[in-house]
Amino acid sequence: MSNHLFDAIAAAIPDRGKTLIELGDGTQISYGRLFDLVERLASHLIRAGVVPGDRVAVQVEKSWENLALYLACVRAGAVYLPLNTAYPLAELEYFIGDAQPSFVVCRPESEAGVRGLCARLGRATVESLGTRGDGTLLAAAADAPIRPVVDRDAEDLAAILYTSGTTGRSKGAMLTHENLLSNAQVLVDYWRFTGEDVLLHALPIFHTHGLFVASNVILLAGGSMIFLPKFDADEVVRLLPKATSMMAVPTFYVRLLEHPGFTRALTKHIRLFTSGSAPLLAETHRAFSERTGHAILERYGMTETNMNTSNPYDGDRIPGTVGFPLPGVELRVADVESGRVLPQGEVGVLEVRGPNVFKGYWRMPEKTQAEFRPDGFFITGDVGRIDERGYVHIVGRAKDLVITGGYNVYPKEVETEIDAIAGVVESAVIGLPHPDFGEGVTAVVVREKGANLGEEDVISALADRLAKFKQPKRVFFVDELPRNTMGKVQKNVLRDTYAGTYERGAA
Numbered sequence: 001m002s003n004h005l006f007d008a009i010a011a012a013i014p015d016r017g018k019t020l021i022e023l024g025d026g027t028q029i030s031y032g033r034l035f036d037l038v039e040r041l042a043s044h045l046i047r048a049g050v051v052p053g054d055r056v057a058v059q060v061e062k063s064w065e066n067l068a069l070y071l072a073c074v075r076a077g078a079v080y081l082p083l084n085t086a087y088p089l090a091e092l093e094y095f096i097g098d099a100q101p102s103f104v105v106c107r108p109e110s111e112a113g114v115r116g117l118c119a120r121l122g123r124a125t126v127e128s129l130g131t132r133g134d135g136t137l138l139a140a141a142a143d144a145p146i147r148p149v150v151d152r153d154a155e156d157l158a159a160i161l162y163t164s165g166t167t168g169r170s171k172g173a174m175l176t177h178e179n180l181l182s183n184a185q186v187l188v189d190y191w192r193f194t195g196e197d198v199l200l201h202a203l204p205i206f207h208t209h210g211l212f213v214a215s216n217v218i219l220l221a222g223g224s225m226i227f228l229p230k231f232d233a234d235e236v237v238r239l240l241p242k243a244t245s246m247m248a249v250p251t252f253y254v255r256l257l258e259h260p261g262f263t264r265a266l267t268k269h270i271r272l273f274t275s276g277s278a279p280l281l282a283e284t285h286r287a288f289s290e291r292t293g294h295a296i297l298e299r300y301g302m303t304e305t306n307m308n309t310s311n312p313y314d315g316d317r318i319p320g321t322v323g324f325p326l327p328g329v330e331l332r333v334a335d336v337e338s339g340r341v342l343p344q345g346e347v348g349v350l351e352v353r354g355p356n357v358f359k360g361y362w363r364m365p366e367k368t369q370a371e372f373r374p375d376g377f378f379i380t381g382d383v384g385r386i387d388e389r390g391y392v393h394i395v396g397r398a399k400d401l402v403i404t405g406g407y408n409v410y411p412k413e414v415e416t417e418i419d420a421i422a423g424v425v426e427s428a429v430i431g432l433p434h435p436d437f438g439e440g441v442t443a444v445v446v447r448e449k450g451a452n453l454g455e456e457d458v459i460s461a462l463a464d465r466l467a468k469f470k471q472p473k474r475v476f477f478v479d480e481l482p483r484n485t486m487g488k489v490q491k492n493v494l495r496d497t498y499a500g501t502y503e504r505g506a507a
């Protein structure tokens, strides 16, 4: 009788009186208080008819009760399905129709719409949960008779997370108890998390980074977190002195560096800053080291695989790299088309295998089959290489590769050269339909304030730096690059915006 993930998390509770979560206003939630709610919510789910394997879809704002709901699903043997709060009702229809949850939790303000939708789809009990203990869920659960922890094996599903889906429909990545547990255990060890740790948590918890990497690691280490509803540089600056560690997406670090109050003294008690979910510019890494004396530890992972690689805790954290495969994770580089495994140093698609890798896409057996090699390696779609010291470098997504006149251009190589030009803050290189070349290399550039830099300056600065076919044919300037909540540049948005650039007759 056991529940693979929940038992491990419950066994790691250090002391029920210890603070697990501190909120921005200083409110402290002890382990005991949180796990009492977990028990109550899990029992309520069971009373409402949720049986093992049922999906529980949750689209709510971040709160400690939301974290309890995740753990309650695991305890009840359900499959937790968090949804980005940015999805409007119209998009929710796809997720609810696809995942067929038997229980849905939404924000109080969207309750009427979600109830209507679920009634129409013939699905699910609907409850709501707000950020101040409001909504129907907590009240409904209050009198649920406590039920025992539900048995679940290592291979049973604990969660389904939909991928951000910049091309085509979002896919539901099925994550097992062992996927989540094994990865969190490895990270606790690799990054040396202990009960002494206080993690500054400003990430959303509908995504793998804030939910699994951050929360599961702290729970298994028996540590504490300062839980902020979202990233706010002033709040982070105010609260950092109370923390020992912070996990972030690169934009958080960029914003902190822009904050006048972000000083070396403020980070004195921090032992670890990690970055992931999007590439951290080498320049940000260096600027951060100069300001604080801390080398940000960059790691690489994805919804489907949890974390794959990490820079070392001891040893060189090299800017622009994502470090080594984590213990238990095998990583190789293969030819994008043929799948032939490439020798060290060559650029190709990264493939991974290990206990961290998901079970497949929900109700998409063909898609799942297409993304795994016969020997069990998952084709990540990220393009990169392994250097002579074993560090993994990512050069971009395979689908962002630009093919121009039959030549492959890796955007990162061009972006790195553009970013080095005086007056450039950052850039994104994309391929756009081109009548002669198939795709035309195109750069979208953010200039420093007041920089006197034009299209011709960028093109001529690259003339001796890059082969002709890699040089952008057009350069556009923008105030900022479009990014999603995790800080990823949305190249699909840029491709749409500039789609007609090379059409015959275009100016």
Ligand code: AMP
Binding pocket: 163, 164, 208, 275, 276, 277, 278, 279, 280, 298, 299, 300, 301, 302, 303, 304, 322, 380, 382, 394, 396, 397, 486
């Ligand atoms: P998600 O599933 O939303 O976590 O997105 C995963 C994708 O984010 C990966 O496939 C990579 O393309 C990208 N990613 C995550 N971490 C890094 C990193 N450290 N450097 C570059 N890209 C990253």
